Amino acid sequence: MGKNPQTTGRLRPVDLARRHELSTQAVRNYEAAGILPEAGRTSHGYRTYTPLHAHALDAFLALLPGHGHATATSIMRAVNRAEPEEAFRLVDESHAQLLQDRRTLRAVEDALRDLGPTTPSLTDEGGGPGAEGMFVGPLAHELGIRPATLRKWERAGIVTPRRDPGTGYRVYAAADVRDARLAHQLRRGGYRLDRIALLTAHVREAGGPEPLAAVLGDWHARLTARGRAMLAGAAALHAYLDQRDAPDRRADTG
Template identity: 35%
Template sequence: MTPEVSRPLRTADVARESGYSAQQVRDLERLGVIPPAARAANGYRSYAPVHVHALRAYRGLASAAGPVEARRLLAEALTGSVADAAAAIGAVHVRLARDRDEALRARSALRAIQSEATDGERPPADPADVLTITQLASALGVRTSTLRFWEQEGLVAPERVTSLRARQYGPAAVREARIVAALRASGYGVPAVRDVVASLRRLPGADEGVARAGQILDRRLDDLAARTVALLRAGAALAEIIAPEVDPGPSSPQRA
């Protein structure tokens, strides 16, 4: 529902339109999430539709990227250009898409491990599929130091270390690393991930590990989908703030 624009909005009106409580509206104003409300002669706050749109945008951004990132993004959208605001929201979409792709790759890796357990053997590695630690870190979107830490914790192991101490990861190690990366991104601590990895490595009894990892990855994908939808809602609310009258056609004017 679009808030009325013919009269100032009270705190209760903004709360009803945004889905926050009146106290939350005041708290978010104090934190700078929304612009300061005008004050009437009697000291009461007087809000406008922009405050409702800002709160709706914040709700979606907080769900998609977390409250700290949401405050930063909203502040930039309220003070910067249309192009900058669009780029910032686009960057969040890119991160969510990348995380989804990685979770899907991890799920594929899990199915490959399950297939190996069923078949009782692993296919021979193709030398072209062997990655260095730098290449694997780049593929996973992590630092090489993170891979070394995972190795120390028994989560990921290179299949070969050359005489020059250069690590090389074959297909099986890469699959395992993808699963570890997805589990860690889902918020699972090292001990929990280590238990899953240990189960996966016990091929005759890998069903438990595969099931656990599969459930975690499915929840991860569901969470990413919900965050993406929240970001879409936030984008619609932001558009009402930064470019309410911009025609989406090719000749659309840009805000300075």
């Protein structure tokens, strides 16, 4: 009976590939990208891997769902360059982004509580034209965006300002301001303009935020899944770091 390559010190590219249902070319690409440590070579020039490479591949594939391809790649490159602090910084940034996304979701939910046909009339505070609405400049300033962005949202059907008959300027009524505020929050949450246009249309038609309940539930579920994926990625990365540090620990205790 032949030896199990997973329990010996030498693994072929196909051994790593089969373990994760990848192609051998994908394994070579991961090595070329710095995701895996550099492979050894036989006397005939064939690549040879070790269980450490298997742990590296485990870690990368576990990091992918929570951090995305670009960040997971950067994390693995930093580890393989023996720059763990850089890897930890990247992990921290992903967790900070997840926290920000949770805060954004909460802000959207808070904003939706104020949506509806009874939205109070706007005042002229901040440069708006009184109860009639707001001009593009003051509204853009309030949201922290450029006036061109509001015009882009108008082309997408997200806001539908009327034109002042005397000046031709856009005038955003209370419902438009509500929809612009909602669009701003949803854009921060990663939603595309076509999806936001559909949601704001539902809000206008229904006169309230009820149609968004399913979307918000899905958003919660995606953030929860990302959080769990980050935990799984952290565990796999920890295992890989332990394997990389194992020779040093043996030397320290020898």
